[in-house]
Amino acid sequence: MTISKHTTTIAAVLVSLLAGTPTHVYAEDKITIAEWGGASQAADRKAFFEPFTKNTGIAVVDDVWQGDMATITTQVQTKSYKWSLVRGETALVKRGCDDGTLEKFDPSIVGTAEKFLPGGWSPCGIAYSTFSTNIAYNADKYKNGPKPESVADFFDLKKFPGKRGVRRNHVYMMELALLADGVPAKDIYKVLQTPEGMDRVFKKWDTIKDQIVWWESGSQPPQLLADGEVAMSTAWGNRIVAAQKDGKNLQIVWDGAGLDYDWMMMPKGSPDKDKAMKYIKYILEPQHAAVISSVAPFGPVLKDAIPLLKPADIADLPTNPKNGKNAFAFDANFYAENDAELTTRLANWLQK
Template sequence: MKRLLILTTAFGALALPATADEITVMGWGGAYTASQIEAYHKPFTAATGTTVVSVDSDNPATPIKAQVEANNVTVDVAILEIADAVRLCDEGVIIPIDPASLPAGVDGTAAADDFLPGTLTECMVPTDIFSTIIAYDASKYAEGEGPKTIADFFDTEKFPGKRGIRKSPKVTLEMALMADGVPAGEVYAMLETPEGLDRAFAKLDTIKADAVFWEAGAQPPQLLADGEVVMTMAYNGRIFNAAQQEGKPFDIVWDGQVYEWEGMSIPKGAPNEAAALEFVKFATSSEPAAKAAEFISYGPPRKSSASLVGNIQGTDQPMSPNLPTATENLTNALASSLDFWADRDTELGERYNAWLAAN
């Protein structure tokens, strides 16, 4: 561990003895993997001499489970969404990672205290935070006159026009309650009661006549661009990309955001387990986590990383304001509850579908 602390503080300035010639990391591909190659893979190879090979999957959980069950594991590290990581951990497909083995933050904070609450789990070390937010077309409003709170999304009198709403109860119900004045920290306790659920659906009733429902992440930016909605629930990364890469005049309302996370796990029977663990320790330490955030607008899960995030790659614009984990964006933010949705997904999905079908 001491060796890794020296390594991450210097961000690869010191060479370490390789524990394997090569490791294989399975991720999601595209811009996501590209960010990890620059922030994790190349610096790790420079520091250890171990080559990192990237392989892509639509969802790494599926091939990882198949490999373990076939006793033919070729992947050393897999990037998993939190729900899949918890499930595969319970099934013995991925191995536990001791939080005490992870390097402290650059400020000396122990890893267990440095990661955002709830994100560090038994078999997964988080790499990034993404969120569902409210987005709007700033060109439709006078400067400073656009929506600023989650309540504004539901206020069709002050802000007339169509609303893009996720065709799923998850996140939608949470946002409805926050818009109705429930503090983020009380949302799930409220949703566990019949009264709380009725309150959430009653709030959704107020904008149902103006709703345009979406299912895929690519839809909200397109709905905004086509003028079909004036504001919409959306994934923060999709809106950032539309604004940054396509020049769309889209802005984000961070108030009432619901954030989720993903991270690194090691499959049972990984061919290079020791080297895989060293890689996970390195990649999830303060500075690499901050570096990855400069390439893609997902926030680093370590609190000590926040002040280390620099400019958007290739620009002179700071990335921090675009991240779910920026201090100012976490003022009224809610961490999605895995336990709540594991217990109630089917039940609430049925009620939500019935609500959709009702006149």
């Protein structure tokens, strides 16, 4: 006789009840976290997901998204929740908080702004790691000559020939163009607020437009560089460090690094709120928060975790002072206010 899985489950419940012990449906002891995929998600899995599950018995199922806030909004509006928590950038947290898409966290549980690095606290999100967006290059392409060292070199096709990989998104494109055009890092967003500033951005990109290879997923730049399809590319710094550890001859240009935080945010009304908050509390324990830097080049945002970092883990962090030449912090307010206009402007420019 064949015993169905359903029958077996019922039998197990009955045995448990007869024995006078509580029944746990372990399949429900889980949360789903959507992240960017690739090396960054692998780092979170090792630093947080697996230890959290071992500590609490709550499994973490990880999924991938590409930063489309409309996906979260749809889940909230339809009350059809796919994700318990989502990893996002500062601008996404700002936007989701302003439009009511994200759950607000209880400060008595997560703490207040003074516990975090500047800008690392929001009512609707917890910043837990620092990351950078950088220019990177294939060192094999420039073995016998000068090496790229500045943002201006990214736009210099004569001195540094070869295709350029660029994320198909206005974030970091805007800043790079102005830095290369001589605007000081401290003045980037002041200039971007003007029509003349925006014109300067696209005029600068016009100079290399026919040499651009567009990318959308964070795993693409290291592969494009390693395969020789591009000579330089914008990239998330941690992806390049991971590729270096895998033996790829890639290098980071720290000039003009864009600094940001990775956040955990929760779709408003999530039925997994209680379990998800256990995860949030776990990653906010200083000894847990510090683990990320030993796994990948991400720095903790929680101040109490910073003294726990090992010296060897600090070298490749974007917050290391020696890596901060001409760096800037992305302005979440600027992008929250101008995202729609910038998206349209970029789309129109691409079609020309």
